[in-house]
Amino acid sequence: MANKKKINYVILGLLNHEPLTGYEIKKRIDLSLKFFWSGSFGSIYPALDALEKDGCVEKEEENSGRGRIIYSITDKGRALLREWLMKPAEKDELRYETLLKLFFGGELGREGILVHIQKFEEKIRKELQVLEKYAVNLEKVQDEEEHKYYLLTVRFGIETYRAYLGWCEEAKAVLKQG
Amino acid sequence: MANKKKINYVILGLLNHEPLTGYEIKKRIDLSLKFFWSGSFGSIYPALDALEKDGCVEKEEENSGRGRIIYSITDKGRALLREWLMKPAEKDELRYETLLKLFFGGELGREGILVHIQKFEEKIRKELQVLEKYAVNLEKVQDEEEHKYYLLTVRFGIETYRAYLGWCEEAKAVLKQG
DNA sequence: GAAGTCATGTAATTGGTTACATGATTGA
DNA sequence: TCAATCATGTAACCAATTACATGACTTC
Numbered sequence: 067m068a069n070k071k072k073i074n075y076v077i078l079g080l081l082n083h084e085p086l087t088g089y090e091i092k093k094r095i096d097l098s099l100k101f102f103w104s105g106s107f108g109s110i111y112p113a114l115d116a117l118e119k120d121g122c123v124e125k126e127e128e129n130s131g132r133g134r135i136i137y138s139i140t141d142k143g144r145a146l147l148r149e150w151l152m153k154p155a156e157k158d159e160l161r162y163e164t165l166l167k168l169f170f171g172g173e174l175g176r177e178g179i180l181v182h183i184q185k186f187e188e189k190i191r192k193e194l195q196v197l198e199k200y201a202v203n204l205e206k207v208q209d210e211e212e213h214k215y216y217l218l219t220v221r222f223g224i225e226t227y228r229a230y231l232g233w234c235e236e237a238k239a240v241l242k243q244g
Numbered sequence: 245m246a247n248k249k250k251i252n253y254v255i256l257g258l259l260n261h262e263p264l265t266g267y268e269i270k271k272r273i274d275l276s277l278k279f280f281w282s283g284s285f286g287s288i289y290p291a292l293d294a295l296e297k298d299g300c301v302e303k304e305e306e307n308s309g310r311g312r313i314i315y316s317i318t319d320k321g322r323a324l325l326r327e328w329l330m331k332p333a334e335k336d337e338l339r340y341e342t343l344l345k346l347f348f349g350g351e352l353g354r355e356g357i358l359v360h361i362q363k364f365e366e367k368i369r370k371e372l373q374v375l376e377k378y379a380v381n382l383e384k385v386q387d388e389e390e391h392k393y394y395l396l397t398v399r400f401g402i403e404t405y406r407a408y409l410g411w412c413e414e415a416k417a418v419l420k421q422g
Numbered sequence: 423g424a425a426g427t428c429a430t431g432t433a434a435t436t437g438g439t440t441a442c443a444t445g446a447t448t449g450a
Numbered sequence: 451t452c453a454a455t456c457a458t459g460t461a462a463c464c465a466a467t468t469a470c471a472t473g474a475c476t477t478c
Contacts, residue, residue, distance in 0.1 A: 071437060072341070079348035089457050102343040106439055111459055132446050132457060144351070151352040154363055155341035163250070163333035165280040165400060170257035171393040173322070174329040179393070185332055214422060215349040215357070222343060222411050229407035233400050244392060249465060267429050284467055289431055310429060310474055 078147040085138035101223040187234040194227040251287045256325040263316035279401040365412040372405040
């Protein structure tokens, strides 16, 4: 039953674009979905197995070389993917330890909190640069419909991160004098 | 061993402000931490039990009325909280099913994606209103140091949500003609 | 007196992650 | 030749959530 675990849909969604090995799926997640999703080998390989037994994906084992196993989506898999895509999103969740520490900042004091904010700012600044590079590259290939969706998720990340950086300035100002 | 589960620090952080029952802790999480954290009864009550056995919190059982159990933080608990607060944040995580569906939007088509974006926009608009009310109230009581931290987390939410709404307009424009 | 809230707690399940084991291929 | 990467897989663990069970108090 490939119905509740989100990793199944991530896999189906990626395979719907092109056949991939488990290893490549992991790379795609870490590269393109990183901003809003994650997944480990420990969930990907068992999920591929289950999806195959369910007839949602097909595998082709290379008998030369490394013996990679290349998975592709089946019609049944595509139907399952579409079914899920039509349902409303169940959960959009943000879980920021930085904000948790800030909320309890009274016990830590201003200097301590400033350290957290600075670290946060640095991390965001770096990730923003990466996203901006993605955007530049995706803007060049907007003739392909799928790239429009990719770019929109990247634009989401960019605008969110810019807002974070604006907030960082505000927070630092408050804590340095306020 | 109250060292890895984040719920322990959430509890300690809340109790550091005032003694609370498990039920009240849940309410505080759903009210004040909602934007960036969550927690269920199924994690709160066992955690309180473990923290008490560890000497990090103390309980006082009301023998009248409902028999509420009011927990307060101990010096040991406060020390543990401070220790955690000083460590760098390990994980700031965003997990948006809406973005996942958008990323795979090719299979769903523009109208379907627009529905997701509209639902997302509505939800954010509502939550933004709530946050803005919190901000107004918190601005009135900025003489208290702790309220500065509360307000900063609320401001984070407000600025993030405003960025989301800006992105929604952009996304709708792209999908309606692009 | 009924509905809603306050209040505590547990058992089963879940949707993962981490760490490990293994080995082939590639490129400097 | 040696490190990095490609590649698959599993076992142990984990931090939670969900669903349930129970009951008292409050308010209309």
